[in-house]
Amino acid sequence: MMKYPRSTSIAIAASFILAASCATASKPNPPAVSEDAIVDAGIRYFAEGQLRKAENVWSTIADPAKRSLYLSFSRAYSAFDKAVAKAEKALSSSGPEAAIAAVKESGASPSPPEPIEASAADPLGARARLERVGSEAALALVARASDTERAADSDLENARSVKGKDQATSAGKAQGGFEEAVRLYHGAEGWAPDAEEDARKADAKAHAAEELRKRLVKESMLSFPDRMGQVFARSPASSERLGDKELLAFNAETAAIIAGSLADFEKIAAENPDILDAATLDRLRGSARDLSVRFARIESAIKAVKDRGKPVMPLIIGIFNPQPGDPQRSRPASFTGTLAGGSDWWWGIADIPKGLAQDLVITMSDTRPVRVFAAGQGIGSGSRRTTSDLVNPLFKVGNSWPVLNAGARLENGVFHIEIGPGQSDGYSGEAVVYKSFMTRTR
Numbered sequence: 001m002m003k004y005p006r007s008t009s010i011a012i013a014a015s016f017i018l019a020a021s022c023a024t025a026s027k028p029n030p031p032a033v034s035e036d037a038i039v040d041a042g043i044r045y046f047a048e049g050q051l052r053k054a055e056n057v058w059s060t061i062a063d064p065a066k067r068s069l070y071l072s073f074s075r076a077y078s079a080f081d082k083a084v085a086k087a088e089k090a091l092s093s094s095g096p097e098a099a100i101a102a103v104k105e106s107g108a109s110p111s112p113p114e115p116i117e118a119s120a121a122d123p124l125g126a127r128a129r130l131e132r133v134g135s136e137a138a139l140a141l142v143a144r145a146s147d148t149e150r151a152a153d154s155d156l157e158n159a160r161s162v163k164g165k166d167q168a169t170s171a172g173k174a175q176g177g178f179e180e181a182v183r184l185y186h187g188a189e190g191w192a193p194d195a196e197e198d199a200r201k202a203d204a205k206a207h208a209a210e211e212l213r214k215r216l217v218k219e220s221m222l223s224f225p226d227r228m229g230q231v232f233a234r235s236p237a238s239s240e241r242l243g244d245k246e247l248l249a250f251n252a253e254t255a256a257i258i259a260g261s262l263a264d265f266e267k268i269a270a271e272n273p274d275i276l277d278a279a280t281l282d283r284l285r286g287s288a289r290d291l292s293v294r295f296a297r298i299e300s301a302i303k304a305v306k307d308r309g310k311p312v313m314p315l316i317i318g319i320f321n322p323q324p325g326d327p328q329r330s331r332p333a334s335f336t337g338t339l340a341g342g343s344d345w346w347w348g349i350a351d352i353p354k355g356l357a358q359d360l361v362i363t364m365s366d367t368r369p370v371r372v373f374a375a376g377q378g379i380g381s382g383s384r385r386t387t388s389d390l391v392n393p394l395f396k397v398g399n400s401w402p403v404l405n406a407g408a409r410l411e412n413g414v415f416h417i418e419i420g421p422g423q424s425d426g427y428s429g430e431a432v433v434y435k436s437f438m439t440r441t442r
Contacts, residue, residue, distance in 0.1 A: 035061055039115060042070060047120035051078055069113050076110035081126040083107070087133045096140035100187050103134045138191030142198070145184035149202050152177025156209050159216065168220055171213035178206035217268060218275050224265055225287040229321045231257050232291050233331050235313040247302050247311060255295040262288045290320055294351065301349055305375055305414055309345025310335070312417075318351030318433045319358065332432035337419065339427060344419040350433050352407030359437040360406035360415060362391075363399055364429040368422030370401040375414035390415075395437065402437045 038061055045054035055074050061067035083106030091099035109130075112121035122128075155174035159167050185192075185199035236242060236250050265288065269281055276284075298315050312333035314321070321331045335346045352358045362370050371389040390403045390410075403409065419427060434440075 035063060035066065039066070039070065043116055043120065046074060046116070047123055049123040051123075073110055073113055073116075077112075077121075077126070080106060080109055081124050084126045084130045084133070088129060091133050091137055096137035096144070097184075097187060099133055099137035100141065100191070103130060103137065103191070106130060134191040138188035138195065141184045141188040142192045142195060145181040145188070145198065145202070148177050148184065149181040149205070152181065152205065152209070156205070156212070159209070159212055168213055168216035171209050171216055175206055175209035175213055178202050178209055182206060214272070214275060217272050221265065221268065221276055221284060222280075224261075224284050226324045228258055228261060228288050228291055229331055230324070231261065232294075232321055233314040233333075235334070242311060244302055247315075248299060251295055251298050251302070251315070255292060258288060258291055262292070294320070297351075298349065301412065301414055305347065308347040308375075308414075309416060310337070310347070312346050312348040312431050316349040316351050316413075317431060319435060320351055330433040332430040334428070334430050335417075336426075336428040338425045339419060339421060340425050341421060343421075344427075346417040346419065346431075348415055348417075348431055350406050350410060350413045350415055350431075352410075352413060352433060354407065356407060357405045357436075358407055359434045360403040360410070360431065361434055361437050362401045362403075362417055362429060362431050364401075364419075365399070365427060366422045366424070367399060368427060369420035370429075371418040371420075372401065372403050373416045373418065374409065375411045375416070389418075400437075402434075404437065406433070 038057060042054040042057035045051075045057060051074055055071055058067060058070040058074065061070065083102070087099050087102035087106055090102045109122060109127045112118070152174045155170045155177060159171035159174060162170070181202040182199050185195045185202060188195040189199070231254065234254060236246075242250065262285070265284070269276070294316055301315075312335045314331070314333050317330055317333045319330050323331050333348050337344050337346075350358075350360045352360075360372065362372060364370060370391065372391050374390060390406075391401045392404045395402050395404060403415070406415070407413070415431070417429075417431065419429075
């Protein structure tokens with residue numbers, strides 16, 4: 001382009017603007033100004049940051065295409081500068097994420113028409129300001145992502161090393177942390193040099209945490225019946241004899257725990273629909289509901305059975321509540337006492353389905369004698385028994401006293417245990433239901 005002294009360019013532009021504004025004047029128009037001079041005058045204003053004056057000058061260019069070229073560039077640059085100012089404000093008031101969003105929204109600085117040199121195309125320093133905002137916001141996002149990733153690493157380590165019900169929770173927390181880190185790293189891409197690679201590594205950790213969470217949730221769900229069986233078989237905190245009121249309260253408390261656990265299980269199943277198939281879910285739900293049904297039976301027996309002695313714990317036993325990891329063996333009820341003379345009495349319920357020839361067995365810690373009676377047989381200290389002891393002595397093994405085919409011989413499954421004197425005052429024992437005592441499976 002032609003070079004003019006600054007004073008000359010300004011004078012040319014001013015005279016041209018003055019001539020254009022005096023359409024009603026009677027004097028003849030001044031000599032025409034060349035378009036190159038007009039372009040140069042506008043460029044000088046633009047380079048000084050006086051965008052409005054530059055546009056006023058360029059608006060007088062006669063060639064429509066050339067006029068549009070310069071005006072469009074000036075307006076695009078003005079819009080770009082405003083977008084950068086918005087990003088600067090976001091960084092100071094709303095944080096790095098809002099700033100990065102504004103930076104990306106601002107786009108790139110518009111390319112100037114060929115006569116405008118690069119050094120003059122950014123008079124307001126918008127490009128440099130955008131670089132500063134983008135770099136500062138990206139560094140802040142990377143720092144936050146790194147902190148989030150470190151916390152997720154700790155949660156993942158806990159999920160892998162700490163045993164218990166919180167493992168799946170820790171794994172889920174780790175997964176969420178890594179996913180958040182990935183999001184933050186992606187936000188910094190293009191402005192932080194290693195953000196893309198950091199996002200890839202964090203994403204791999206997120207997938208590992210997800211797989212661990214799914215495995216732990218699945219294990220937790222599959223072990224649900226065992227855990228509920230353990231709750232069902234829990235004993236009162238106090239070892240003192242429980243009266244009806246306390247026994248009913250303990251039964252209700254246990255029922256509430258299992259009901260609450262079943263509700264938690266349903267929530268987990270709803271949140272993780274792809275963990276287990278429908279048939280397995282139904283089986284697990286059914287096992288918990290089966291336990292819940294038995295609380296009503298316990299309550300009914302507590303109210304109906306009189307002169308019964310002390311309760312074994314759990315009060316109701318059977319194959320429905322198997323030993324953990326061994327569905328062929330029932331979980332036993334236990335009892336402990338001290339006997340200085342005479343007899344001691346305990347009671348419980350053997351839950352044996354009709355038609356199944358399962359056996360009730362009382363196993364003692366020593367060789368003292370044991371008798372077992374059905375309900376309504378005049379049990380109790382000093383009572384006169386109207387029927388014989390149900391133990392089958394020919395099948396007694398060691399300290400184990402069996403009642404074969406107990407389901408057909410007990411009234412509503414209720415049994416009473418008479419503990420005789422032994423070589424020491426203290427004693428302990430278990431009551432357990434065997435699928436078959438003859439084959440020693442329980």
